[in-house]
Every structure is written in structure tokens, then in C-alpha cells.
Amino acid sequence: xxxxxxxxxxGTGMNQWPGLEIEQRLEIETPYGLPSAALxxxxxxxxxxIFLARHGEGHKIPPHCINYRANLWALREAGVKQxxxxxxxxxxxxxxxxxxxxxxxxxxxxxxxxxxxxSDGGAGAELHHVEFTEPYAPGLRRRLIAAADxxxxxxxxxxxxxxxxxxxxxxVAEIRRLAQDGCDMVxxxxxxxxxxxxxxxxxxxxxxxxxxxxxxxxxxxxxHAEIAQSIESGMAKVRAVLQQALP
Ligand code: HPA
Numbered sequence: 001x002x003x004x005x006x007x008x009x010x011g012t013g014m015n016q017w018p019g020l021e022i023e024q025r026l027e028i029e030t031p032y033g034l035p036s037a038a039l040x041x042x043x044x045x046x047x048x049x050i051f052l053a054r055h056g057e058g059h060k061i062p063p064h065c066i067n068y069r070a071n072l073w074a075l076r077e078a079g080v081k082q083x084x085x086x087x088x089x090x091x092x093x094x095x096x097x098x099x100x101x102x103x104x105x106x107x108x109x110x111x112x113x114x115x116x117x118x119s120d121g122g123a124g125a126e127l128h129h130v131e132f133t134e135p136y137a138p139g140l141r142r143r144l145i146a147a148a149d150x151x152x153x154x155x156x157x158x159x160x161x162x163x164x165x166x167x168x169x170x171x172v173a174e175i176r177r178l179a180q181d182g183c184d185m186v187x188x189x190x191x192x193x194x195x196x197x198x199x200x201x202x203x204x205x206x207x208x209x210x211x212x213x214x215x216x217x218x219x220x221x222x223x224h225a226e227i228a229q230s231i232e233s234g235m236a237k238v239r240a241v242l243q244q245a246l247p
Contacts, residue, residue, distance in 0.1 A: 003143075004081025004203075006246060007039075007050040009071070011189055012088040013209065013231040014238065015059045017051040020044045028074040032115070033067055035074040047246045050080055054189060063166040063188035069115050072196040082140055082203040084245070085193060086238055088231065090214035090223075092175060093159060093184035098230035100156035100210045101237045103144050107135050107161040108183055109191040116192035118199050128199060135194045137203035144205055147245035153237050159184030161208060163191040169223060172216030186214050207241060209234035 010017060017040070026039040040051040052071060055061045075083060091097055119127050148155040162178045164170060166188035170178070178186055185208055197204035211234060212226040 005048060005050065005079050006082045006084060007052060007075045007078075007080040008242065009052050009054050009083060009085045009193070011054045011086055012059070013211065013235045014086045015053050015055065015057070017044065019239070019243075020049065020051050026050075026074075026078055028077050030070045030073040030077065032069040032073055035070045036061055036066055039074060039078050041078065045243050045246055049246060050075065050078055064111070064114060066189065067115075068192050068196055069118065072193065072200055072202065076200045076202060080202065082137070083197050083205075084140070084144065084242070085190070085204065085206045087161070087187045087190055087206055087208045088211045088227075088234075089161065089185040089187035089208045090169070090175075090212050090217075091185055091210035092162070092179050092214045092217055093157070096156050096159065096185055096210045098210050098212055098226050099233040101148070101153070101234055101241070102156045102159055102185065102208045102210070103136075103141050103148075104161040104185065104190075104206050104208055105136065105141070105158040107163060107190055107194065108178075108181055109195075110162060110164050110178075111188075111191050112165060114192055116195060118196065130195070130198050132195060132198060135198070136205045140203045140205040143245055144207060144241060147241045151240045151244040153240045153244075156210070157184070161190050161206065162186040164188055170215045175214045175216055178214075185210060207238050209238060
């Protein structure tokens with residue numbers, strides 16, 4: 001079955017994709033400006049795929065300054081149909097410990113002030129109220145979950161992703177509020193990325209990697225030390241799932 005060209009958007013801990021044999025670098029200018037980096041078009045595990053470093057090649061672009069509109073637009077220009085977003089997050093739910101991975105089923109957007117839609121009233125822009133009942137493409141989510149199973153990579157769960165503005169981490173009270181809202185994990189880049197993909201008709205799903213306990217969830221630990229300790233084991237799981245999911 002031809003599922004269409006897949007792109008992986010890598011974030012913190014996955015600024016490049018080891019194993020991707022790069023065949024060409026696509027520098028794509030969009031009506032919204034330049035994407036975070038050149039799209040790396042190549043082969044991974046024998047399958048053509050595209051990689052985009054969300055924070056730029058030197059990992060310098062903070063979450064609220066990422067040109068999400070240009071990123072998704074450029075991927076569509078390159079012929080991408082499906083996007084797997086890798087997101088380093090803080091675990092809120094007790095089941096989502098540092099080093100674990102999950103395929104979130106839903107999200108809550110707490111970001112503000114980001115260029116979050118193509119329906120911006122600009123010349124030629126049409127008004128679309130895209131449906132977002134299920135923000136992640138069910139078929140692509142199922143494929144990631146099945147790939148985790150087939151590669152014997154433990155998946156901690158599904159859950160709800162809170163997307164905060166950053167770049168600072170949260171306070172204990174903020175995390176308590178997110179937990180009360182029903183959020184299981186918290187990251188800074190999941191929106192408007194997911195909504196823009198939907199506006200462009202791209203299938204989009206997220207592989208979330210817990211890299212720390214969110215503020216106050218397990219006492220007052222050193223979050224940066226936790227991240228340094230857990231990020232590599234989490235990203236190894238991501239690579240195992242991608243290897244199974246892609247061909
Ligand atoms: N909060 C928000 N974003 C994050 C975190 C966190 O604790 N960890 C990694 N990204």
C-alpha cells in the first residue's frame with residue numbers, strides 16, 4: 001500500500017536523523033518565509049523520507065519563534081502526505097516517566113501569539129474552520145502504535161498533550177492546573193503545528209518522549225539533569241518505532 005511520502009519533524013534530542021542517507025537538501029521558500037532548516041530528503045531503512053529540524057540546524061530557534069507555517073507549507077510543497085512529529089515533553093501522568101514514549105490521542109493548546117493559521121484574512125486566504133475533533137490522524141497513530149508493538153518497543157500510553165508557550169518551564173501550580181485539565185504530558189511545540197498540518201490536509205501524529213517529570217510532579221528535582229539522563233534512551237525508542245513504521 002502506498003501511504004505517501006512521510007516526513008519526520010525532529011525536536012529537542014532529535015535535531016538530526018541518524019540513519020537517513022541524505023540525497024538532497026531542499027531549500028524551499030514559502031509565502032510565509034523560510035522553514036526552520038533545509039528539508040533533508042533521503043532514504044532511511046530503504047524508504048524515501050524527509051527530515052526537518054524544527055529548531056533549526058544549530059537548535060537555536062525557540063518554540064515560540066518557530067515558523068510553523070513555513071515548515072508545514074514547505075513539507076507539503078515537497079510532496080509530503082504524512083508527518084510524524086517527535087516531541088520531547090515533561091511527564092505529568094504517573095505512567096509517563098522520563099525515558100518513556102507515548103502516542104498522544106488529544107491535546108490542549110495553551111500557546112498564544114503564534115502565527116497559528118493559514119486562514120489569516122490575507123490576500124487570497126480563504127476562511128476554513130477545519131475540523132479538529134481528533135487533532136491527530138487516527139490511521140497514522142494506529143501505524144505508530146502497531147510499529148511500537150511489532151518492534152517490542154514499550155509504549156507508556158496515549159494521553160493528552162498540553163502545549164505551553166515556553167521557552168521557560170512551568171511552575172508547580174501551572175502543572176497542577178494542567179493535570180486538573182486532564183493533561184498527561186506537557187511540551188512547547190505541538191501547536192500550532194498539528195492544526196496547520198490539518199489545514200493543509202496532511203496526516204499528522206506525534207511521538208512524544210518524556211524527558212523529565214513536569215514541575216513538582218515528583219518533588220522538586222533538577223529538571224535539566226533529568227533531561228540529560230533520559231533523553232537518549234527515549235530517542236532510541238523513537239528510532240526503533242520509526243524503523244518499523246516507515247517501510
Ligand atoms: N514542560 C514543557 N515542555 C517541555 C518539558 C516540560 O517539563 N520538558 C520538555 N519539554
